[in-house]
Amino acid sequence: MKLTFLSSIVAAFLATSAAAIPLNKRAEMCGQWDTTSAGPYTVYNNLWGEGSATSGSQCTSVNSIDGNVLSWSTSWSWAGGQYNVKSYANAELKFDAVKLSSVSSIPFQWSWSYSGSNIVADVAFDLWTSTANTSDFEIEIMVWLAAIGGAGPIGDSVGTFSYGGYTWNLHKGNNGSNDVYSFVATEQIKSIKSDLLPFFKHLIDSGYISSSQYLRAVQAGTEPFLGSNAKLVTSSYSVSVN
Numbered sequence: 001m002k003l004t005f006l007s008s009i010v011a012a013f014l015a016t017s018a019a020a021i022p023l024n025k026r027a028e029m030c031g032q033w034d035t036t037s038a039g040p041y042t043v044y045n046n047l048w049g050e051g052s053a054t055s056g057s058q059c060t061s062v063n064s065i066d067g068n069v070l071s072w073s074t075s076w077s078w079a080g081g082q083y084n085v086k087s088y089a090n091a092e093l094k095f096d097a098v099k100l101s102s103v104s105s106i107p108f109q110w111s112w113s114y115s116g117s118n119i120v121a122d123v124a125f126d127l128w129t130s131t132a133n134t135s136d137f138e139i140e141i142m143v144w145l146a147a148i149g150g151a152g153p154i155g156d157s158v159g160t161f162s163y164g165g166y167t168w169n170l171h172k173g174n175n176g177s178n179d180v181y182s183f184v185a186t187e188q189i190k191s192i193k194s195d196l197l198p199f200f201k202h203l204i205d206s207g208y209i210s211s212s213q214y215l216r217a218v219q220a221g222t223e224p225f226l227g228s229n230a231k232l233v234t235s236s237y238s239v240s241v242n
């Protein structure tokens with residue numbers, strides 16, 4: 001009797017979880033160029049460099065959106081091509097291009113955690129500017145909250161920037177198609193509430209970029225090189241351009 005009763009509970013449980021799994025699977029993006037909209041953001045799986053891997057895969061999903069506060073996650077394993085980035089799963093803000101000189105603040109908050117084995121990756125903003133409102137993206141500004149497992153940015157070190165209670169190493173380089181400025185935090189920052197505008201101001205004050213450049217894209221995500229069973233969970237993220 002007891003056994004039969006238990007079995008029916010187990011059967012009911014299995015039926016329930018079997019019904020729930022397909023829903024989760026549908027919300028997950030695993031295709032190279034899959035995207036989804038979530039409030040003021042577009043979330044990308046963006047496996048642009050997967051061709052340099054000998055094996056691997058990556059899937060991204062939105063967990064929740066509440067106003068402009070987003071929770072999302074991306075799971076991946078990548079092997080081979082150790083010096084090549086495989087992807088940039090990210091959340092991009094939808095906003096109209098605006099001249100840097102007209103921006104008063106770019107407040108953000110980001111809380112994240114990474115799990116997995118032998119991870120080489122960054123957790124970073126990718127910000128783009130251009131000379132005209134509608135031309136191709138020209139200058140890439142990255143703000144790295146973490147350089148994990150020896151991941152490093154493009155270019156040479158050209159000094160440090162102290163801001164928001166942290167020290168950021170600034171690297172300047174070119175990847176063949178555009179100039180890249182990368183601010184790399186000297187420690188891993190897993191939870192932060194700050195502003196992105198001072199990073200642009202530092203580049204303007206240093207004579208690297210012009211304040212007449214248009215801000216075109218604000219993206220936040222991770223660039224994996226190598227690792228297995230890796231999962232980046234962004235429990236809370238928001239940004240706005242004012």
Ligand SMILES: *[C@@H]1O[C@H](CO)[C@@H](O)[C@H](O)[C@H]1NC(C)=O
Pocket residue numbers: 096097098099133134
């Ligand atoms: C830039 O172009 C877009 C699209 O045409 C337009 O909506 C926006 O208002 C323009 N922004 C500026 C600052 O000119």
Ligand SMILES: *[C@@H]1O[C@H](CO)[C@@H](O)[C@H](O)[C@H]1NC(C)=O
Pocket residue numbers: 140154175177178180
């Ligand atoms: C380098 O170039 C490509 C364009 O081919 C660009 O999309 C990419 O994000 C660049 N930057 C880095 C840091 O790899």
